[in-house]
Amino acid sequence: MIEDGYEQLKLEIENCRKCDLWRGTKHRVIGEGPLDSRIMLVGLGPGYYENIEGRPFVGAAGKFLNNLLTLAGLERGKLYITNVIKCYLPDNKATDEQVKTCSHYLDRQIDMLKPAVLVALGSVAAMYLLGKYGLTYSSMSRLHGKIFKVEKPGRSMLIAVMYHPASALYNPSMKLLLEKDWRKLGEILSKIPV
Numbered sequence: 001m002i003e004d005g006y007e008q009l010k011l012e013i014e015n016c017r018k019c020d021l022w023r024g025t026k027h028r029v030i031g032e033g034p035l036d037s038r039i040m041l042v043g044l045g046p047g048y049y050e051n052i053e054g055r056p057f058v059g060a061a062g063k064f065l066n067n068l069l070t071l072a073g074l075e076r077g078k079l080y081i082t083n084v085i086k087c088y089l090p091d092n093k094a095t096d097e098q099v100k101t102c103s104h105y106l107d108r109q110i111d112m113l114k115p116a117v118l119v120a121l122g123s124v125a126a127m128y129l130l131g132k133y134g135l136t137y138s139s140m141s142r143l144h145g146k147i148f149k150v151e152k153p154g155r156s157m158l159i160a161v162m163y164h165p166a167s168a169l170y171n172p173s174m175k176l177l178l179e180k181d182w183r184k185l186g187e188i189l190s191k192i193p194v
């Protein structure tokens with residue numbers, strides 16, 4: 001049962017002390033959304049409001065993400081949303097070591113939920129997910145809005161690379177770019193069975 005495995009994983013994350021980030025953490029953000037969702041969004045890690053609420057993307061970036069999802073014709077409640085890092089990231093920056101240590105939880109989430117589409121939000125998630133599936137990360141300015149096909153034994157999967165919603169909060173030109181990318185993603189997803 002996927003639910004049993006997921007509850008076990010939640011328990012492990014709740015009690016994890018594998019890196020120092022647990023010390024400043026009020027609520028670990030494991031993920032949210034239906035476990036049978038075909039689309040998984042992956043951000044960097046919990047910020048201030050996410051740490052308080054224990055939910056992903058609830059601050060200003062989360063509100064903008066909700067707008068982007070609407071533009072793409074996607075319903076947030078039907079998506080599974082998580083992060084590479086599960087504990088509070090005070091400066092919205094993770095070290096390579098923290099990514100290496102925490103990302104095996106994300107690996108297990110992907111193995112359990114088997115999404116048809118992974119959406120990487122921002123450079124850290126993009127670098128991690130592309131690298132995990134043998135693809136090369138170059139830069140967000142080159143890769144944003146692109147979708148990669150991954151063939152795995154028994155199933156195939158898409159990885160979409162998007163700028164992190166926070167990157168547009170104080171930059172109107174980035175906002176337009178993100179809106180364009182999400183509209184395009186919505187069009188592509190509407191034409192394929194996911």
Ligand code: SF4
Binds near residue numbers: 016022028102
């Ligand atoms: S960030 Fe990840 S690896 Fe570090 S303590 Fe939290 S759950 Fe564990």
